[in-house]
Amino acid sequence: MPEIQRRHTADFKKNAVLLSYQRKNVFETATELEITPKLLSKWRGIYRKYKEGSFPGGGKKRIYYEDSEIFESEKRLAESKLKLVILREGIKLKALGKQALYNFIYQNKKRYPIGIMCEVLGVSSSMYNLKIQYPLSKREMQVSLFKDAITSVFYEFKQYHGCVLIARELCKRGVDISEDQVTFFMKQLGLKRKVKKKYKVTTDSKHKLFISPNILNRQFTTDKPSKVWVSDITYLQIERRFLYLTVIIDLFDRKIVGWNLSSMLSTNTTIIPAWNMAISNRKVLDGLVFHSDRGTQYANKLFTSTLNKYRCIQSMSRKGNSIDNAVSESFFNSLKRELIYSQKTLLPPKEMREEIFDYIENWYNKKRRHSALKYKTIEEFNAEI
Structure with a gap:
């Protein structure tokens, strides 16, 4: 029995072409859409020439698209929009290290082109492929998770916490890590708590108003509120x-x-x-x-x-x-x-x-x-x- 030829709508053809421009890979896009690369290439050629008038429907005449510069500008605009979307999703992981970015790229490889994600997030595509082919050992993975957790807490608390507070915060979250380990990894990561600075005293005590004695006398702990x-x-x-x-x-x-x-x-x-x-x-x-x-x-x-x-x-x-x-x-x-x-x-x-x-x-x-x-x-x- 002869195979029934599929009929594709104008919207399907146009979206297929636009998706192929985002992916930068005709074969990959065609395979995903279950069409032949030859057919997709044909649609791309038509779209390049006629743009919005490429697929008017049966019996309708295509409108010739003359201004190729506008076409290329719109193509670049589409790519820029895609890069912006990737950047918005991935930028928050930059502080967590390269491994977090590699994981993001791997998890989103079906949504966005790998090459564009590597370019936007500033990682090497060859290094990404290497990390995927040769994953970390159990010990390396543990160290990587420790570093990611420390970096995350460090920036979550706006670089206020030192090793002691970070260790206690991580232990509270269920991460079994010591203060010495946090100190060691923070040195490796180059994470330094913001330094203390002096400030001026503004108290004006040169007056003849009533002065109370020092009742508190440096007793800075109490056993109940409002005491x-x-x-x-x-x-x-x-x-x-x-x-x-x-x-x-x-x-x-x-x-x-x-x-x-x-x-x-x-x-x-x-x-x-x-x-x-x-x-x-x-x-x-x-x-x-x-x-x-x-x-x-x-x-x-x-x-x-x-x-x-x-x-x-x-x-x-x-x-x-x-x-x-x-x-x-x-x-x-x-x-x-x-x-x-x-x-x-x-x-x-x-x-x-x-x-x-x-x-x-x-x-x-x-x-x-x-x-x-x-x-x-x-x-x-x-x-x-």
Whole structure:
């Protein structure tokens, strides 16, 4: 019985031609579409000449396509769009190393041309073929997985974590790895935690306002929430001026319960808004110790009367002794090292506010591991209570 000849629609022919241009391989495309390479080549020749008028349907005349430059431009545009799609999907794997890119190419070889994926992702096609033909040994695979996991966590936490925190984070995720192994692999990978920088002190303690004694006396641990809050103010440089960040931290779980970012240093624009946020987030207990430095924002009558209203006990650091408020100082140290100093240019006010919100609410209060909490996140620490 003679074989029945297949009839192909105009859309099928056009899509077959376009797919062959993306794949850059007529034989591969024809095989996938279950047609002969000769037939596909014929359709390509027709499309090159007539473009959109190539397949008008039975009894209709083809429209001659004269402008080959437009045709080539559209061809290059289609290829550029394909490269962009590949780049968007594969770029996030670059930080995980070459093996992760090889795996991506292998998993998507039926969707995109291998050559284009290698070109876009910056890997050698010959090396890719070698890795596929000769896969890693069990030991090499384990090392590769360790390196990929370390690199992933390192960049997930924006290069803030050193070997100790990365090891603890990976162990929490079920990866059996030691701190020494993380240190060794980080050296091999060239991963270095962002370095610490100094910052200026902005406290104005030269005043004749009321000064409270140092009730806290460097006792930086408590056994329940809202027993001791500590607070401080620092400056953040932005385009052409400064913003001032005020924070209130509960020593129980190191959570920032209140904060405010302002363009002025008055009490009404710094500690009062931060206090209002704090009391909306946590109940104030009688006898709560509120510790700060001797700045005018904390020593003036407006704020001291606010503390008295809530039956709080005010405590202040000794003059010129930043260690008395070490927890607040440590937070600002981390903030500036992990966020501010990583910025290559000064941010406008709106972007700085967005960055500070993200750092405090999404990173510090939720995902960051604190040594004071035995390297747990604040949420993990409170969940165990």
